[in-house]
Structure formats: C-alpha cells, structure tokens
Amino acid sequence: MRIGYKLVAEAYGPKELIRQAVAAERAGFDFIEISDHFHPWLDNQGHSPFAWTVLGAIAARTERAGLVTGVTCPIIRYHPAIVAQAAATLALVSDGRFTFGVGSGERLNEHVVGREFPPVQTRHAMFREALEIIRLLWQGGYRSYEGKYLQLSDARIFDLPEELPPLVVAAGGPEAARLAGELGDGLFATDPDADLVAAFAEAGGSGPHYAEVPLAWAPDEDTAARAALATARWAVTGWKVMSELPNPVNFAAATETVRVDDIKQNFTCGSDPGRIVEAARPFAEAGFDHLVLLNAGPDPDGFLDFYAGELDRPLRALGV
Numbered sequence: 001m002r003i004g005y006k007l008v009a010e011a012y013g014p015k016e017l018i019r020q021a022v023a024a025e026r027a028g029f030d031f032i033e034i035s036d037h038f039h040p041w042l043d044n045q046g047h048s049p050f051a052w053t054v055l056g057a058i059a060a061r062t063e064r065a066g067l068v069t070g071v072t073c074p075i076i077r078y079h080p081a082i083v084a085q086a087a088a089t090l091a092l093v094s095d096g097r098f099t100f101g102v103g104s105g106e107r108l109n110e111h112v113v114g115r116e117f118p119p120v121q122t123r124h125a126m127f128r129e130a131l132e133i134i135r136l137l138w139q140g141g142y143r144s145y146e147g148k149y150l151q152l153s154d155a156r157i158f159d160l161p162e163e164l165p166p167l168v169v170a171a172g173g174p175e176a177a178r179l180a181g182e183l184g185d186g187l188f189a190t191d192p193d194a195d196l197v198a199a200f201a202e203a204g205g206s207g208p209h210y211a212e213v214p215l216a217w218a219p220d221e222d223t224a225a226r227a228a229l230a231t232a233r234w235a236v237t238g239w240k241v242m243s244e245l246p247n248p249v250n251f252a253a254a255t256e257t258v259r260v261d262d263i264k265q266n267f268t269c270g271s272d273p274g275r276i277v278e279a280a281r282p283f284a285e286a287g288f289d290h291l292v293l294l295n296a297g298p299d300p301d302g303f304l305d306f307y308a309g310e311l312d313r314p315l316r317a318l319g320v
Contacts, residue, residue: 001284001319003312004031004068004292005304006212007054010040011231012300014049014057020300021058024065027308031066032058033101033210033292038077038109041234042255043248052086059094067098070212070292071170071188073105075123076115080130081155084137091161101188101210102131103170106243108251117244124175126150131167131183138164168210172239174199181205190239192282211288213280214267217297217306221270224297225263232296233258236266267296273310277318284318291315 005024007017021032036051055067067090074080087100104127107117118126129147136143137157145152169180170188177196180187181203188210189196197209214235218224233255234242245251263269268279280291295303 001316002030002208002290003028003315004033004066004210004290005029005307006070006292006294007032007034008045008294008296009035009051009054010037010042010045010048013047014054017049017054018057018061020304021065022061023301023304025062027304028312029065029307031068031099031290032062033068033070036069036072036109038112040248041108041251042231043252045231045248052090055090055098056093059090059097062097065097067094068168068210068292069099069101070210071101071103071168073110074102074130074134075105075126075150076110076117077105077113080133080150081137081152084134085157087134087165088138088157088160091163091165092159096161096163096165098165099168099186099208100165101168101170102134102184103127103188104176107246108242108248111246117246120243122149124179128179128183131169131179134167135183166207168208171196171200177205178203186210189288192286192288194286197287208290209288210290210292211283211286212292212294213276213283214294214296215276215279216263216267216269217271217295217303218269218299219271219302221264222260224269224271225260225267227298228263228267228269228296229258229260232267233263235296236262269297271306273306273314276311277314280315281318289319291318 037048091098104123126149129150142156166185168186169184171177177199181200186207187200216224216228234251
C-alpha cells in the first residue's frame with residue numbers, strides 16, 4: 001500500500017503548500033498530490049495558486065516523494081498540448097517522480113476562459129480526444145490531430161523523458177473507468193467502488209489505483225468537524241453538484257444547511273487512528289493500492305506528526 005498526502009491548494013498559499021510538501025516527505029508519505037484549480041470551492045478558503053508552479057518548486061525541494069496532479073482537466077481551461085508539455089517537463093525536473101492525474105473537470109474552474117461547460121456526454125467525448133492528443137504528442141515528432149472538439153496542428157514536444165509519466169485517469173462511473181482502462185496507465189477515484197476497478201480491468205487497464213480518503217484531524221472530534229464544516233462542506237454535495245456550480249458563492253449558498261453532523265458522516269473526524277484505518281479499509285478491499293489522505297482539519301503540522309507516529313504503519317498493513 002502506498003500512502004499519499006493531499007495538498008489542499010484551495011486552502012493554502014503557494015509557499016505554505018511547498019512547505020507542507022517537504023514536511024510530508026519527511027513524515028514518510030510516499031507521494032504528494034495537489035488539486036489543480038482556478039478557484040477555491042469557498043471564498044473563505046482564500047487560495048488557489050497555479051498548481052504547476054507549485055509542483056516545480058516541490059520537485060526542487062524534495063528528493064524521494066512522488067508528485068501527482070489530482071486532477072488536471074485537459075479539455076477547456078487547458079488545451080491538452082499544453083499540459084502534455086507541462087507533464088513531460090515536470091517528469092524531467094523531478095527525475096521521473098511525476099504522475100499525471102487527469103479528469104473531465106468542473107464548471108468552477110473551466111468556465112473562466114469564457115467557454116461553455118458542456119453536458120457530461122460531450123465532456124467525456126472531449127476528454128477522450130484530449131487523452132488521444134496527449135498520447136500522440138508523447139510519441140515524439142511533429143503531430144497533428146483533427147477531432148470533433150479538439151485539434152492539434154503540427155506540434156512537437158521537444159523535451160520528453162525517456163520514461164513517460166503514468167497517465168492516471170479519474171472515473172466516477174463505469175464509462176469513465178472503461179476509458180481509463182483503454183487510454184490510461186491507472187485509475188483515480190473518490191469512492192471505494194469495486195465496480196470501477198472491475199470496469200477499468202475489463203477495458204484492459206492495469207497499473208495503480210488511486211483513491212482519496214476524506215478526514216479531518218484535530219485532537220478532538222468536534223474541533224475537527226467544525227473546521228471541516230467551515231472550509232470543506234462543499235464536499236458533501238455530491239459530484240453532480242460539485243461538477244456544475246460556477247463559483248465559490250454558489251457553493252456557499254448550496255451548503256448553507258450543512259451541519260456538523262453532516263460533516264461527521266462524510267469525514268472521519270478526530271485523532272483516533274483506528275477510526276481512520278477503518279474508514280480507509282473499504283478502499284483497500286475494493287482494490288485501491290494508493291490511498292491519498294485528504295485532511296480538512298485545522299492543523300496540518302499536527303496531522304503530519306500524528307501520521308508519522310500513529311497512522312503510517314497500520315494504513316500500510318491494509319495492503320498486506
């Protein structure tokens with residue numbers, strides 16, 4: 001079992017994220033994952049730096065830990081050629097430690113360039129074309145592509161690593177999981193859904209299976225839950241809401257009725273390592289072998305110390 005630390009880029013500025021990444025490597029995490037957003041989910045989170053700049057700085061300040069985007073949307077705000085180049089460069093400067101996590105995105109981040117965020121079926125078609133473009137460019141040489149939604153004209157990435165970064169594809173349903181199996185090198189999910197793992201494998205997929213485990217760490221449960229309520233209540237709305245609302249103010253309005261008890265049902269709150277391990281167990285049983293700890297608590301340094309002292313070993317034992 002590989003264990004990752006989620007950098008919550010909507011809640012901290014770039015220098016603090018870099019500091020946390022260095023501390024997470026020191027605490028024993030195998031990899032560091034960062035969200036790739038333009039906006040935060042809520043205004044009171046207060047941040048959303050450019051993930052690729054932060055990752056480059058982390059690569060220069062760490063030695064061992066893997067680096068992962070969790071996840072980048074390559075269809076609207078970015079053209080796939082741009083992020084294909086960015087991923088290749090990051091793989092080089094990190095000495096092969098980068099994993100390129102990709103997904104079909106949220107309106108929150110994609111509408112900012114003035115293009116309509118399309119219906120889900122169109123997004124999936126665009127996403128397929130984007131993955132095909134990335135793969136094409138990573139073959140080297142000058143490449144062109146004429147899709148229904150995306151085009152590439154006589155483009156070449158000159159700096160390609162000898163070993164390309166794994167392309168890990170996010171899936172919330174069987175169709176996306178099959179696409180991940182067809183065009184990806186791994187699967188990324190947020191639910192402990194064994195059917196996603198099966199659909200990925202049936203489509204020919206192999207490689208790592210990433211999943212995020214939501215928790216809120218603080219010495220006591222109520223303190224942890226109140227912190228998560230303040231900054232992470234958006235997470236209880238479900239993917240159909242999370243993918244469609246356009247701005248932080250809309251998420252604030254949509255979550256006005258969320259209460260502490262709702263948070264406790266969706267996040268493992270407090271400092272009991274046994275409860276966190278039990279929350280992670282369904283992911284391991286579903287076939288996920290890369291668990292990303294997403295901490296919505298108020299004290300990242302306290303959580304890192306807690307992980308190193310009490311959580312690292314029992315979490316790894318889930319993979320035995």
